[in-house]
Structures are given as structure tokens and as C-alpha cells.
Amino acid sequence: MTIEALTLLHEKAEAERNRRGDERLTAEVDALTEQLQRAESDRRTLQQKVAELAALRDEIADLRGAVKELKAIRAGLQARLAARTSPGPLPVPRRRGDRQRMRTDVAAVRSLAAQAGRLDMEGRAEVALRLLRRSTEVLNPLETAEVLLLLRHRQHDELADNLIHVYGRDQGDQDVLHVALSLHEQGSFTDVGAILHAALE
Incomplete structure (x- = not known):
């Protein structure tokens, strides 16, 4: 009833x-x-x-969406790492500034900056920063500097500031100096000071 x-x-x-x-x-x-x-x-x-x-x-x-997004980011990073390791540069230590290793993969850099910028515009700045932090495992210092410059150009200043702080704090001195030199050559003098300052913290 x-x-x-x-x-x-x-x-x-x-x-x-x-x-x-x-x-x-x-x-x-x-x-x-x-x-x-x-x-x-x-x-x-x-x-x-x-x-x-x-x-x-x-x-x-929501959780499934977040897991899917993290899997996509991880797959992109793994593909990026595989692409960097499969051809294999000649065995010259990177810390000496090897020209083969310091060439910029323009497509990968632009794609990464665009993806991080899109996440930032969607209000997911933390996810964007995690993506950039993971990318430092596969990007060389010149590529990292290019990502920073693209973020500045596209006015994702807070994201760029956070990446500078994290990179300067977590990476080795040689890598930080390579990024700083590349930024200096591009006229981004404020960022040069910021990344060197972060490395000293």
C-alpha cells in the first residue's frame, strides 16, 4: 500500500x-x-x-575525472621520456653544456606551456604546477627556460613564479645556472635574479 x-x-x-x-x-x-x-x-x-x-x-x-587527468599527464610525461631516451644522444655529460642535449624540442615545450596555461585558466593552478614539476624530469634546462618564457608571454605570471621557485630550490646548481643563462640571453633579467635567489634559499 x-x-x-x-x-x-x-x-x-x-x-x-x-x-x-x-x-x-x-x-x-x-x-x-x-x-x-x-x-x-x-x-x-x-x-x-x-x-x-x-x-x-x-x-x-569527480574522482574518476581527476584520475583520468592524472593518467593523461603521466602518459604524456612517459611518452616524452621515451622520446628523449630512444634516439639516445652521444655519451657526453649534460653538465658540460652538451649542445646535443641542450637543443630545444620546440613542439614539446609549446605543448607543455599550452597545457599548463590551460589548466591555470581553468582555475587548476596546482595541477598545472604539478605537471610542470614532473616535466623537469624530462626537460633540459634550455627547454625549461623556454617554458618559463612562454608562460610569461601568455601572462601566466603566478605559475611562472611558482615554477621558478620550485626549480631553483629542487634542481642542481648547474641546471639552475643553465636556465639562468638562457633567461639572461632572452632578456628576462628579473627571472634570472629570481631563480638564482630561489637556488640560494
């Missing part, structure tokens, strides 16, 4: 009781009243569970 039908039956029984004043009918009305109260309580509980389930589904959808 639906709660609407139970409510109608209760109302009819209560009206009949009031009209007849019958004790047996009073007991029936009381039983119907208790049954109706239980039904209404059950309905409220069910509505609450449905709302909780809907919220849980939304949370799961």
Missing part, C-alpha cells in the same frame, strides 16, 4: 471514529496512525539515502 493510500484510509477511519465514537474503531485508527507514522519515517529515510547516493555518485564522477 502506498503512503498516499494509507493517508486516505487513515483520514476516513478517523472521520468515522469521530462520527461513531466506537472503541473498536478507535483502536483501528490508532493502529493506522502508527502505521502511517512508520511509513512517513521510512520515506524520509529513503529520501535521505537517495540524496546521499546522488552526492556519492557526483564525488565518484
